[in-house]
Amino acid sequence: MKAYTVTEINRYLKRLVMADPILNHVSVEGEISNFTRHTSGHCYFTLKDESSRISCVLFARNFAAHHKTLKNGDKVHAKGQISIYERDGKYQLYVAEIENIGLGALYAQFEALKLKLAQMGYFDEKLKKKIPEMPSNIGVITSPTGAAIQDIKSVATRRAAYSKLFIYPVRVQGEFSSHEIVKAIQYFNQKYPVDVILLARGGGSIEELWSFNEEIVAQAIFESRIPIITGIGHETDYTISDFVSDLRAPTPSAAAEVAVKSKDEIQIVINKTLQNMALNVNQRVALMRLKLDRFSEKALIKSCYSQMDSMKDQINRLGKSNQQTVKANLSLKKSNLLGMGNMLQSLSPLNTLERGYGIVQKEGGLALAKNIHPGDQLNIRLTDGILEANVLNVQLLGDEGGNNGNKKN
Secondary structure (H helix, E strand, O other): OOOOHHHHHHHHHHHHHHOOOHHOEEEEEEEEEEEEOOOOEEEEEEEEEOEEEEEEEEOOHHHHHHOOOOOOEEEEEEEEEEEEEEEOOOOEEEEEEEEEEEOOOOHHHHHHHHHHHHOOOOOOHHOOOOOOOOHHHOEEEOOOOOOOHHHHHHOOOHHHHOOEEEEOOOOOOOOOOHHHHHHHHHHHHHHOOOOEEEEEEEEOOOOOHHHOOOHHHHHHHOOOOOOEEEOOOOOOOOOOOHHHOEEEEEOOHHHHHHOOOOOHHHHHHHHHHHHHHHHHHHHHHHHHHHHHOOHHHHHHHHHHHHHHHHHHHHHHHHHHHHHHHHHHHHHHHHHHHHHHHHHHHHHHHHHHHHHHHHHHHHHEEOOOOOOOOOEEEEEEOOOOEEEEOOOOEOOOOOOOOOHHHHEOO
């Protein structure tokens, strides 16, 4: 049997495939994944459904005219021919036309969960925790066998030896991987607290990154008391975890660089701190010197005179206020005295004399009829003088019919 070269086999299979009338002009329905546009303008992506996938290429001449908005998650009808790339022995769909027919199922789930969590406040910038400047202990949640952990170790070792990495190994894709990630976050929060957590994995399709789009992972990140930095996939990859985390880095290496300050960066922080300390000390000294200057002899004399002037003003104000108070009190008392004088004047017996009455007095006192006898001498005071009189007869009030028993002779 003749031995064929690999190239000959691949070339033979290519001719067979290209001769098939169905594969030569076929339309394939699927969801775009791993979409990449090369600098040449050619686009490479995968079409997938629930159980299979096929590699596709869309050359620049076909992309430029109508398909500038293609992206991962789009559900499309791709028309073209199936052929084999001889160098790799890989068959792929060479797309001539492509029609976007909607959003793929996974991306629809992604957008729905993103909207739900946004409305719940999971993405609120005000709730994000501050990343520590120089963490001593860093928790790392990632696959123990992937490239991400090696990148993180390399960056941490190169930038600063003072930071210790505590690695919690988890599966980062596949069934139950999201539950392992949640358990790891809870472990660092409850049993082994660290200064910051790195949640990382390398790049991949939306299916491979889906563990980081699960709601239970988003909730664990949101509820974590420890700040979390995500470094998931490539720079263009975004997951729900990235939106919830306290800081999103484009790659695992970038996440490590954010968490671990380099020696130069630490020196800059130290220098800035020393400058601030020196500035604060100088300001404090200047303030104390200003306060000390206030206690100089000239300043004290000036302060004393100032206080004396202030006290003089206060005394003058009090003096004027007291004078006004005394005048007001005197005026009130004078008014009260005049009122009382007028009242006494109205009650004075002299006013009665002016109306034609007289006052009968006996030996300097008021005279009563029952104490007066004939022959007694009385003084009668009138309004304009005093009369001297001798009593001839005394008639008491209440006598009836000239009762001589009450009559004094």
